[in-house]
Amino acid sequence: MQSPHIKTPLPGPKAQALLKRDALVTSPSYPRDYPFAMSHGKGTEVWDVDGNRFLDFAAGIAVCSTGHSHPSVVKAIKDAADEFIHISSDYWHERQTALAEKMNALSPMREPTMSFFCQSGTEAVEGSLKLARYVTGRPRFIGFIGGFHGRTMGSLSFTSSKYTQQKGFFPTMPGVTHVPYPNMYRPLFAGEDQGGAVLNYIENVLFKSNVPPSEVAAILIEPIQGEGGYLVPPEGFLQGLRDLCDRHGILLIFDEVQSGIGRTGKMFASEHFGVAPDIMSLAKGLGSGLPIGMVVAKKKIMEKWQRGAHGNTYGGNPLCCAAALATIDLVEKEFMANAAEVGTYFMNQLRDLQGRFSCIGHVRGKGLMLGMELVEDRNTKVPASKLTDAIITRAYHNGLLLLSCGQSTIRFMPPLMITKANVDEAVAILASSMDEAISR
Known part of the structure; x- marks a missing residue:
């Protein structure tokens, strides 16, 4: 046909x-x-x-x-372009501040947030990793098999949806250990509780034999796995991961680059599970096509970043922020x-x-x-x-x-x-x- x-x-x-x-x-x-x-x-x-x-x-x-x-996004971009096309993040402008305010109001973290602006998902993940390492002083991370988080060296160290993405680039950032993502259709563990089995593996195998939990800065996960197969985690798994992180002083990072901004029928996929991350990375649908990424974190975490600890020339570009504000408005309404x-x-x-x-x-x-x-x-x-x-x-x-x-x-x-x-x-x-x- x-x-x-x-x-x-x-x-x-x-x-x-x-x-x-x-x-x-x-x-x-x-x-x-x-x-x-x-x-x-x-x-x-x-x-x-x-x-x-x-x-x-x-x-x-x-x-x-x-x-x-x-039309609403196009108009927002044109209006912004008529005023100015770029000002570096060394300065301030209304749309960037308004977008950070909007994200603070939307945040699934249930407490005040702060935002860092960049151009893409992989940069948002890089920023999330740097923030976690900076504020915890810990060197290690845990990621999930099947995850996709980008192709720059830090985010690439977590990406494991296809070996071709890492082939030829070893060594990537050290200190990342991968664990299985619970897959209800293709279970790796015996029993029906695949989420519980993964949590048990982290707590009672990984932490006791290979990775000291006191050295883990953060666990990075997609609340719904994208490139790995559009996998929805079983009920209770993300909450169990939240509890595990809290027990060991580990930060929980949600990569919502693909699943965020209304994609799943809620503003953020994490809201389906009632679990709040410490740090969240956003991009893709945020700007309706314009290149924008954000690191959104609990205020008490991001305010620890000192002047010059992280930066970005194009982050918070006025056209991209205008597109994002118009996008969020349409998605919300x-x-x-x-x-x-x-x-x-x-x-x-x-x-x-x-x-x-x-x-x-x-x-x-x-x-x-x-x-x-x-x-x-x-x-x-x-x-x-x-x-x-x-x-x-x-x-x-x-x-x-x-x-x-x-x-x-x-x-x-x-x-x-x-x-x-x-x-x-x-x-x-x-x-x-x-x-x-x-x-x-």
């Missing part, structure tokens, strides 16, 4: 010409999955340079939270609730597909952060990696942009303003793409 909106073979002639030019001058390190060359977008729809129209259910890797070029409502509808549609396709082993997620894991056989749960890639490629040719995560999970992270009609169209294209990929 090729969408009537696809007018040319893919990639079309203009896209092919652009790809040839790009191959001569751009790093080959980018993990591009299929040859989509964008011309423009509006809401959930995007067009390539040949005039083909697609539904975008990747949203720039969960970045375009309010859709492409939302309507899109967060829409993500919850339409996300539930979407989840039910995917579960209906699961009844039709035996290769769908598990459907999971919250809000509009949904994953559909594909398997060779539901009994053995062998990951169907090649089929996953084939379906995503067929979906592209049929007019739907998707990305994968984990070993064989198709992830759905569309703009938070999508409609049920958008979901219906996407699911129809997905089903046809699955039929095509399976029959080949």
Whole structure:
């Protein structure tokens, strides 16, 4: 089933010409999955340079939270640009202070917060790590297998969703120990309480045999794991992690770069579990496409940073702050609730597909952060990696942009303003793409 909106073979002639030019001058390190060359977008729809129209259910890797070029965000950016485009973080401006105030009001930490501004998720994670090490005086950290936290050297030391991200860069920052992330579909431990088993492993194996808890500055975790497979932790696990940290004087860092700002139907994914972190990293959907990241921490922690301990030339850029303020306003007023409502509808549609396709082993997620894991056989749960890639490629040719995560999970992270009609169209294209990929 090729969408009537696809007018040319893919990639079309203009896209092919652009790809040839790009191959001569751009790093080959980018993990591009299929040859989509964008011309423009509006809401959930995007067009390539040949005039083909697609539904975008990747949203720039969960970045375009309010859709492409939302009028309120565009106006906020233009208004800011008319005033000034940049002032370094050595000085002050209204939008940066207003955004820090807004984050303080939104914070799931249940106490006053302070914010540090940067440009990306990996920088937000780096800042979180530096802050934790600075205020605790401790050298070690704990991360989770399957986590993705960025590609700069500090955050890369935690990233473990694919070995290719670390290959060729050893040694990264020392002192990071990885433990399993509880996976209810693929349990590593005996018994039903996978979260309890992971906590027991940290407390009674790791801390007693290898890692002195008194040397651990922080535990860094995604409250819903992204690149590792869109894994939702079992109830009680994050609270247990909070309790463990409190017992040992360890800081708890939540990486909400992908899951934050309304993505899961709440402003922050941690709110689903009622657990407050000490430090939180934000980026991606915060600026609706403009590059902005934030380290948000309890005030009593961040106020310990001394002058010059950390800095950033472009942090708090006025255009990015304007975009973030407009984004949060839209998310608060309507899109967060829409993500919850339409996300539930979407989840039910995917579960209906699961009844039709035996290769769908598990459907999971919250809000509009949904994953559909594909398997060779539901009994053995062998990951169907090649089929996953084939379906995503067929979906592209049929007019739907998707990305994968984990070993064989198709992830759905569309703009938070999508409609049920958008979901219906996407699911129809997905089903046809699955039929095509399976029959080949």
